Amino acid sequence: MSKMSFRKAYYIIICLVFFGCQEEVYVEKIYEKPEIVKEAVSDFLSPEESMKTFYLPEGYEVELVASEPMIDEPVTIAWDGNGRMYVAEMNTYMQDVNGSGTNNAISRIKLLEDTDGDGKMDKSTVFIDSLMLPRMILPLENELIVNETYSYDLWSYKDTNNDGVADKKERVYYNENRRGGNLEHQQSGLVWNLDNWVYTTYNPIRFKFTGGKVVVDSLDNMPSGQWGLTQDDMGIMYYSSAGSENPAYGFQQPAVYGNFNPEGRLSKDFVQPWPIVGTPDVQGGLKKLREDGTLNHFTGVAGQEIFRGHRLPPSTYGDLFIPEPVGRLIRRAKVKIEDGKKVLYNAYDEAEFMASTDLNFRPIQAKTGPDGALYIVDMYRGIIQESNWTKEGSFLRPVIVRKGLDKNIGKGRIYRIVYKGITPDEKPNLLDKKSSELVSYLAHPNGWYRNTAQKLIILRNDKSVVSELKKLASDNSAVNGNLFKEDRDLGLERVHALWTLDGLGMSDKEFIKARFNDKDERVRLTAIRLSENFIKAGDTTMYADLEQFIDDPSIEVVNQLALSLRYGKDNTSTTLLNRIKEKYGSHEIISHSTIESLKKDDYKLAALKKHIADRSIRDKERILRGYESYKQLCVTCHGENLKGVLLEDGSLVAPTLIGSPRVTGDRVTLSKILINGLIGPVDGKDYGIMMPLKDNSDGYIADVLSYIRALNNKNAVGNGQVRDARKQSEGREDYWTLKELEE
Template identity: 75%
Template structure:
């Protein structure tokens, strides 16, 4: 009896030890008086770091700076923690953007040889690039995308000298991307669902041992510079063009772009800089009385932090760099009755803010060491040349502050906590499948995602039995007791998706996991059931029906999303029952409504709408529809009626019912060729960017689509050609007053 008591006491002590969590202060810094006229002179990395303000306990460490890096815009690590850095070396080297399209940009490879967290070895991994914008390390190669192109290239270093010596195109798209380089794709994020996503481009890619698979999504969010995912594979998009700091995060992109009102809490769109913002594109309307930015505008490179070496309260938070405001927002993601809502973690203050006018954070990333990394382009001008032309509000500010002189530098930082030591360098690249599997349960999401990716690329079927064992198990009391920092639920989620990526997921396991104790696993099982639903599996529909009254509303919502893939009448009956049962829940109700539409898509509606037009015009409209979705929705919205900001104002005017759209085709062509500035029907919308870098066919297709949505005839490419010839070498924007003389 005494022995039993001793064991109980021992277990109690161990359990208490496992439950005790260190508490960290989250006290925000005391905001000082706004710096109204900060100098624009360059500061050394150490001097610039003195201008940073962060909450108590947090500190910034320098990882790399010029001359090791120059104009950095994106970073990524291979399995051993070697850092690839994409540089846009020709970006805005003067106020006119001269030489932007010279293919001399680079991707660097940085290595920390002594493990102190600071990079001390650098090589030019790839040179002669056209403004590289997306990088994705795979097992022994780097996937790269350049500006103006949809192509994906694989680069390998076959002799381990730090320089790529083998190049192969793995995806080819004959279309060339035109227009403003700010408004092009970014991302290449290997998602939990094993698809690789980008912004703008409606395509997604799947890299497997046998090659690359391509899929097209009709209504995915567009986004701009930056893409991230949470631990369940929900993507978070942002758009500087529409001044939208976060959207598209209610559901996986495969189910469409859904952005309910209230997803951003009251006041969320207001940033709180500690320095005046002289160079804001929106002009005076985007400034407070103290000349600080009053609305997010330059949002870029957001990151859901999944690391384990900052205070636990930061896990799952969204960090949003705002390079125009010289700050980084920390957003808490709260689920309220199924709807994800973002809140500023601090009251009228930002997680990180600087008074250095050259501090330009353009990306945040969870590092292999569990810290939060920040890419600082560190430069004077952040906007592309379309916004700095003669007549723009930015140009005189840039010249007065001499921001155009500040080029050719860059810094990479990591944010750590004074009471937490960052992790050591990883060593995953050469591990066997059996050695990689334990990392699926690592507390750092970087390890989990990297291990899953490497296991799928290895495709070693000897790992299947252990993966099934992990996915099939449920956490025991003693597992929880002695592995207090391990999340067994998320480990099962990764095991299931790894099995899916290897093509060995089976119906029996999925059906069993629909009853898992962890709602995240149940959600995963529902998503994995979709292939069976597509193939008409009635038994799977019956198994899913048991989740109709699940205690977790997110599980219920996933059920509503996934049932759209079944044509079984029972699936429709379940959805109708859900419509009655959850009619008061905004999120579930929307998912049910969309799933009941099933085959009803925007593209199908468009095809029906233009059915009576000629074959040539139909083809032009459909091409224009595709181009419009990729480039124009950011401002004009998917319904062509203008995209509204959170305060209700429109980013751009409606194209529906517009006399400009329905009227003279030559004037309309000129607007697209050279852009538009000035008031439209008495309202200011900023600048419409020129699209003259696109072909006559491309512009004609877009105009034909837009006019078709107004029940007007199309625009032939010769109209665009003649308008281009008539415009000649004009570089200035048009005003409506000029065009209608």
């Protein structure tokens, strides 16, 4: 980076530049970029020493919340309503370069408490022991929902005697299938969304915890995602994928309406990170490095968070923070709406919000805390890539051995980022409050409080607050008696009141229709979404009132109308959609929503069924199973159209599967590629490593290959051919190369 270009980012006027605010403008002074150390040492540093390697904009400070030996290999955190922190640990993750013992069920979930209120955890108990790499946690009212690696199941754990250790375990969701593949390509999240559904990455289903039961709903074409899931104030979720080196996608619309990623959602050069230390251990090899040895493209993106706290400068609210553990940095992205399209911009010019020169700094999750600060989970270790990428013949293995990264295990840190002059809040006590008291917290300036209060009211199913919620949703302009008089966002409070009523099953038609005239576009948009309950039930009386939104001054409201009308079974919904199409035919976002809504079903699945109509029943079943599996895993790199995910520079993450001689050729050889993976050039280009899928069943591999071959108009793959491939590959641990397979 030239000094000239860096000076352009020396001061950044966040509010004015991005939003044209008339309010107080925060001017941030970015750190002086240090001299890049191309070959940094990999020695372990104490938390205090490591914190000295952090670079942040002026005014921001890092405080240590917890570290080893209190925690070990932390991967995700969550707070209960009283601010106690659950920490999931993957204690067997990459304990050597071969990943030995990864699948031993000895991982834990810790329960941490800050007993003296100084912001640092001082009490720790092992809440759950002997787990298989726990990856998702969701605190409810008096229980913790947990998912482990290689499983779809959800388990409820309760501590009935208040000693900090779970003593009651119950499975609340069961799926007989085992989740195959390596641990990096599995679900994460378990996010309680504004719409009261709980979402994860990868799996096209969502959950609702209501009446002591778990309701499961299937979704079509929802975003996939990898490690990390977050939501903004309106419940729009942001996904990322390390596999396709995609730092952010799926955030144009609620996930329930499908995956939509228009071009230009990432500003020019957004995918270029700006580390301050050389990055020798990047899976993609030298092509992923600049001349100074730093990472030139996002690769390990994980654990992103829309910051919705109130104890940092107001300009940070609503920003997307994206950890990049391979680059040892955290990106801060501004979310700007341009004619209805959300576009992400780096908040700084050729610099990052947070960067470190410590090679063991591995930020894998950012979280908005109950205290209003920004929390960072640092796995603090040498190897951050799973063993499929570190085998003999990989680019990473000799780098790991040379730098001694395989020796750096068994530690972990949790930090919080604060700002000079702004004191974080004290810990909450929402679990001890009545539902009537929780209603006031729907106006809290911290999104964590608003979502947690809404969640607790719904879990209690307390109908005694319905009258108060309806008053809030109708007219909450009065502030008498409210706890948050000065900081209330009245429109957002009404949005939460509406969704809380819906979660209690108390959204009636006339009440929702009355909200159509709200002056706040977010409330109108929410009312349109809630009208779907009646549209789906075949109620045609809503259309006369919905029609007005075709001319709404808000592009977001018009777009929501197009999205919601897809559930209408009456011809009137089609008529309204065609009117929207006629008026907004050239509008990128609305036209897409209108076209998709006019299809009103999974058109891709319908097209596939038509394509394989002449096949045998057995082959049809196999291909359709393969279609579902492909959407959950392969789509990350090979794309929905099987032609490879396109990067911003025009290159592909993975080779096309359409017309590929490997796909259309010998089925046993093709099966070998999935079993052991592939390394080396493909058709003259090096795509890195294709991971092995040997842990999956023969049927799973045959199904996926049958789907891929069906789109190439080739016959299906059978279990026997996969078994033959396994037998011929018996004892082999390395990836295949095309040269070997051809020989």
